[in-house]
Amino acid sequence: MKKEMEKFQEDIQLGKIAYFPGCSLNSTAMDFNVSLKNLLKFLNVEFEEIDDWNCCGTTPAHNVSEELSIILSARNLLLAKKMDYENILCPCVSCYCRLLIASKVINSNIEPENKMQESKRNLVLEELKNMGFDINQKLDFRVYSIVQFLLLIKEKIRNKYIEVKDEINNSREIMLLKSLKPVCYYGCVLLRPGYVTKFDNIENPTSMENVLKEVGIKSLNFSFKTECCGAILSLTNKNIVIELSEKILNAAQDSGANCIIVCCPLCQQNLDLRQSQINKYYKSNYKIPVFYISQILGLALGLSFKNTMIDKLFVKPDIRI
């Protein structure tokens, strides 16, 4: 693990990380995409988008066939390899999960545990070969989620914050941040299964809080950090999502928060976009903005409302922007 970290630090110094946006960030989570890209640029982290990437297949693919899900995700990994990258940053939590699992299947140092896994691996590699990829080369992919990545570049964030802190003290962006009492919401898949993701406690994670601490933002205790928001059932069984998401909003309010910070496009959508539906369904009056962690970090480091796309939030934060 320590060795892995050192290797990663080296690669970051060299600017060797591939960026996999995924379909959500390309469309309905464009605020996440833009704010994150601007943040990374501001921090002088070099990254390159994977050329001609495809959808990771997300829930539909892995609920229909494990092989299909792995093939779709592995194609992106191998495209990154073609561009000479083996570190991949997946801001979208679902993409992260799928690409991580795919990397655990096709990486060269992985030994299949049983016959079923072995035949699955062979089938996946065969299909990838048919797609024209070289599968005999050594593959050693490392897939990073946004939270894990921010944690690894924590020092960069801290240094930048110390550098810019005094200049931006009176901006409207900082005034907004000062009015916030946030809770961090991780969502369900980011940390599970724990033996695959490994980077934080699965019941009470603290990595988002630790990153935010670097820019002087204190977050409140929250008991619903890893509860599920209902995810993609929003398209087929809407009421389930409304009920589950309401519980999260309710818990946030109970802990004294006036906003939620998230790192998953689907969580953001269910809590922010569907907040109006939740209010209608429960005749409630929630008005809790739901920010992406990249937006908050950007604001704290002096990026403007425009560069962090705060105007794309459906529940507006309480400031005229």
Added chain:
Amino acid sequence: MRKINNNLSDKIRDEIINFIEPDIYYCYQCGRCTAGCPLANVYEYQPNQIIRLVQANEINSIFDSNSIYLCLSCEICSSRCPQGIDIAAIMSYLRIKSWENRSFKEKLIAEFYKAFLKIIGIFGRSYEPGLILNLNLVSGKFFNDMDLALNILRKRKIKLFPEFVKDRKKLSRVVKKYL
């Protein structure tokens, strides 16, 4: 629902026992999986009951209840199991088997998967407007989420035109195999 025969039922149970670690007979029905499950109140069978049903080789009963189809794979069950049983993986395995056998009970979810994968097959990437239109047509609820659609359009928080993956021919061929 299409019932599966005894041979297939045996095969599914045996594969779960042989290939998903650890052995499902380690389960002592403590119910911790169910206590944490976000969907326990809508499930017809609870996660711990699903494990018991696999042990009893009642695969048909599992296929005929809503649990495995609604499961969100949030994996809270697996991560909390004191015996380390990977309940989410078992649910997922059963769901795939049900798909292969065309006995998906939640029809709308099946339609969603089909529509989504078809879109991936055509474009290589997801295309939300097409997906939602398709789903609303299938479900007959044309104006479902129309309030949100208007909000999204007003904010221009969506790509109205699909993006194509350049090298999508080979990708389409693979996706079609599984539809």
